[in-house]
Amino acid sequence: KVIFGTVIIVVGLFLARMLGAEAFGHYALGLTVFNIVALSLVLGLDTALIKWVSMVLAVNREDRARTMIVHGIAIAGLLGLVGGIVLCVLAVPIAGLLSGSPVLAAGLALFAVAIPFVSVSAVALASLQGYQTLRPTVWLKYVWEPGGKFLLAGIALAAGWGLLGVLVAIVLTLAVGSMLALSALVRRAGLTWTGVRASWEGWTGTPTMLFATFCLPLAVSNVI
Numbered sequence: 001k002v003i004f005g006t007v008i009i010v011v012g013l014f015l016a017r018m019l020g021a022e023a024f025g026h027y028a029l030g031l032t033v034f035n036i037v038a039l040s041l042v043l044g045l046d047t048a049l050i051k052w053v054s055m056v057l058a059v060n061r062e063d064r065a066r067t068m069i070v071h072g073i074a075i076a077g078l079l080g081l082v083g084g085i086v087l088c089v090l091a092v093p094i095a096g097l098l099s100g101s102p103v104l105a106a107g108l109a110l111f112a113v114a115i116p117f118v119s120v121s122a123v124a125l126a127s128l129q130g131y132q133t134l135r136p137t138v139w140l141k142y143v144w145e146p147g148g149k150f151l152l153a154g155i156a157l158a159a160g161w162g163l164l165g166v167l168v169a170i171v172l173t174l175a176v177g178s179m180l181a182l183s184a185l186v187r188r189a190g191l192t193w194t195g196v197r198a199s200w201e202g203w204t205g206t207p208t209m210l211f212a213t214f215c216l217p218l219a220v221s222n223v224i
Contacts, residue, residue: 007146023163026104034111038118041083044218046126053130069127080119087112110167117178124181136184140177148173
């Protein structure tokens with residue numbers, strides 16, 4: 001985490017130096033809005049899945065763990081998709097409130113594309129932690145994301161694509177990270193299309209209500 005924090009600082013300094021004050025200001029504003037929306041939409045599903053997946057695995061109910069994971073990913077993906085669409089639609093009004101810049105509006109629209117990937121990735125990595133598998137979290141969250149952003153953003157800037165090129169690089173980094181997280185989860189949890197369909201149909205009633213009740217205060221905390 002120390003290395004991760006250091007890399008984040010270096011990336012910020014690099015972007016500030018290469019983009020200039022105005023473009024970096026738009027980047028910072030867009031990133032702030034993106035982080036608020038993305039964090040709020042997870043609704044505590046990540047923390048809940050770490051607890052519940054590990055809890056049911058402790059009593060040898062891997063079928064129940066897979067069911068929770070399928071529901072968690074579906075909910076996170078749907079919320080992320082809706083949140084991304086809403087942010088894209090509201091990009092111009094939000095940009096008008098913050099700076100009035102069309103560049104910021106375009107940046108928010110690009111950030112909106114990344115929101116479903118962030119939601120799904122958070123839930124997938126949390127599910128892997130429930131399986132006590134931490135390596136994907138380390139490699140994806142603390143190595144790939146900062147490293148990929150730095151590399152792809154550097155390429156975009158070298159190609160003369162400016163701020164929008166940097167934002168596309170960030171979206172690509174998050175999309176690839178999400179796909180890798182899902183791939184690791186599929187292998188670790190043994191998910192198949194048949195199993196996913198069975199899991200989706202097999203979790204109703206009391207377990208669903210208990211899980212939702214557990215998530216509620218976490219969701220409120222995230223939004224605040």
